[in-house]
Amino acid sequence: MLVNGNAHKVGAHIDTDAIIPARFLVTTDTKVLGSNCMEGLEPGWVKRVHQNDIMVAGENFGCGSSREHAPIAILGAGIPVVVAKSFARIFYRNGFNMGLVLLEVGNDIDKFSDGDKLEVDTEAGSIKNFTTGETIICAKVPPFMQELLDAGGLVPYVRKRLAEKKQ
Amino acid sequence: MSHTLAEKILQAHTDEEISGAGQIVNCRLSLVLANDITAPLAIKSFKAMGAAGVFDRDKVALVCDHFTPNKDIASAEQVKVVREFAREAGVTHYYEGGNVGVEHALLPELGLVGPGDVVIGADSHTCTYGGLGAFATGMGSTDIAGGMALGETWFKVPPTIRVAFEGKLEPFVGAKDLILRLIGRIGVSGALYRALEFCGSVIDDLSIEGRMTMANMAIEAGGKVGLFPADEKTLAYCRAAGRTGDKPLKADAGAVYEQDLTLSISGMSPQVACPHLPENVRGVDELGDLVVDQAVIGSCTNGRIEDLRVAASILKGRKVAKGVRCIVLPATPKIWRQAMDEGLFSIFMDAGAVVGPPTCGPCLGGHMGILAGGERCISTTNRNFRGRMGSLESEVYLASPAVAAASAVTGVITNPAKL
Ligand code: SF4
Numbered sequence: 001m002l003v004n005g006n007a008h009k010v011g012a013h014i015d016t017d018a019i020i021p022a023r024f025l026v027t028t029d030t031k032v033l034g035s036n037c038m039e040g041l042e043p044g045w046v047k048r049v050h051q052n053d054i055m056v057a058g059e060n061f062g063c064g065s066s067r068e069h070a071p072i073a074i075l076g077a078g079i080p081v082v083v084a085k086s087f088a089r090i091f092y093r094n095g096f097n098m099g100l101v102l103l104e105v106g107n108d109i110d111k112f113s114d115g116d117k118l119e120v121d122t123e124a125g126s127i128k129n130f131t132t133g134e135t136i137i138c139a140k141v142p143p144f145m146q147e148l149l150d151a152g153g154l155v156p157y158v159r160k161r162l163a164e165k166k167q
Numbered sequence: 168m169s170h171t172l173a174e175k176i177l178q179a180h181t182d183e184e185i186s187g188a189g190q191i192v193n194c195r196l197s198l199v200l201a202n203d204i205t206a207p208l209a210i211k212s213f214k215a216m217g218a219a220g221v222f223d224r225d226k227v228a229l230v231c232d233h234f235t236p237n238k239d240i241a242s243a244e245q246v247k248v249v250r251e252f253a254r255e256a257g258v259t260h261y262y263e264g265g266n267v268g269v270e271h272a273l274l275p276e277l278g279l280v281g282p283g284d285v286v287i288g289a290d291s292h293t294c295t296y297g298g299l300g301a302f303a304t305g306m307g308s309t310d311i312a313g314g315m316a317l318g319e320t321w322f323k324v325p326p327t328i329r330v331a332f333e334g335k336l337e338p339f340v341g342a343k344d345l346i347l348r349l350i351g352r353i354g355v356s357g358a359l360y361r362a363l364e365f366c367g368s369v370i371d372d373l374s375i376e377g378r379m380t381m382a383n384m385a386i387e388a389g390g391k392v393g394l395f396p397a398d399e400k401t402l403a404y405c406r407a408a409g410r411t412g413d414k415p416l417k418a419d420a421g422a423v424y425e426q427d428l429t430l431s432i433s434g435m436s437p438q439v440a441c442p443h444l445p446e447n448v449r450g451v452d453e454l455g456d457l458v459v460d461q462a463v464i465g466s467c468t469n470g471r472i473e474d475l476r477v478a479a480s481i482l483k484g485r486k487v488a489k490g491v492r493c494i495v496l497p498a499t500p501k502i503w504r505q506a507m508d509e510g511l512f513s514i515f516m517d518a519g520a521v522v523g524p525p526t527c528g529p530c531l532g533g534h535m536g537i538l539a540g541g542e543r544c545i546s547t548t549n550r551n552f553r554g555r556m557g558s559l560e561s562e563v564y565l566a567s568p569a570v571a572a573a574s575a576v577t578g579v580i581t582n583p584a585k586l
Contacts, residue, residue: 058407066306090307145191154313158312161317163217
């Protein structure tokens, strides 16, 4: 998958309450959750986002609760990819399960600034920064996880796998 | 390639070649677990996946232990969903009523987990089975649904912190004190995303129950798993639980560790985690006079027979202090019967303690021992977050069964050696 968009930079240790505060957990609707994405960080944050923009975050992104609403809110905001220095463990799983692409780049995170124009190639594991002219290579999304993402998350992925097994 | 314990176990469950930490691998699962709180959500996802049935009826465990015997209508409805699903799907290992015990005490005892297994559970303390040498970890409900349908899931191979415990344990100091000491040292995110691998002479001498107590709290340091090698003691435990074919298991010589820690525990006093984080650990003698209103002895951390024996040895011939509620909850029906047959209940009741059924109960503020504002509890459980056992204004101190029992007797948090 090729994603072209602007970088939205956030800090380190962004927790799931920052991504989607508990008061919004009364729904599982992607759009509604998306319209409140990052409300716990900065009210109205999501207004700056255009479809296919990319979140760029510091270390331990998504720490805190295991709520699956967090990756759903990011997807609902129109952000298909998060690039971070590192991710919290349960968020990392939930992200892929919900169909959100997560790329870990370590210290290379400092090579991104807010507003940079990026192109992410999830298959190649590369991020082209058109603003700086630099390309950053990160670990590729493994083939079977790519399959998970292509299917649109864990629920559709398992549905597809089960159908294949039946044949 | 030399493997850590975590890598070695995962390697045996995947067709991919594990070359080190950070790699993502797809693994076959030995057991998938959910409880009365997390199973209903997992069942919802499972149905959305269009799964016709579980991957293996014998490898799914549904344990209704948190609010059971059902404390109210909502919890009864939750359990009903799980019960009906278990019946429909023909799940062999469904537990409720007289069969149920606290999941992480129950499954090892029934022989459902053993060395080299890969287990996922919709409960963060699934890591308990690391005490038997199983790679066992908690996940979200949708992951569990996927596991129930496919019998496999993906893991990112964790880097490992190896922790050696050396020295000699003082009387009344044991597994709980060791793990509290470690969490106090590295903090609640000290093992974030990592595997903990325990070793050293103290660990070799530890009982299987004690190892499970320690593995149970790996998550309180942020760890993904807390692993012990499987030795002769492990195999004897597994055989007694009716398992066959288990083999010893240890890390390869030359395996790569991210960090090596050694904790010298000679002269260490019993440890207590003060509110409101498991990392606020201090020696019991440093606490001053802290009056308690309640003492809880039970849970997946310390509700096993060994724990009850320790508590009974301290309560024997003594009385629980006036105004203190001492609540003893044997973690499983088997432990309950054993404690009864050994005469421990007479000791508890003579001392003025309450003996309850196997349940999570007060551990998560569910029922059977909820705290009022301003109350303080000494508890053998694993979490002391604000409001965990009731009112947001209450306090939970975490300690061993020996400290909890001694504190119940004196009414203040007490070093059992000083009774
Ligand atoms: S005893 Fe407490 S920590 Fe253990 S499974 Fe039950 S609620 Fe969770």
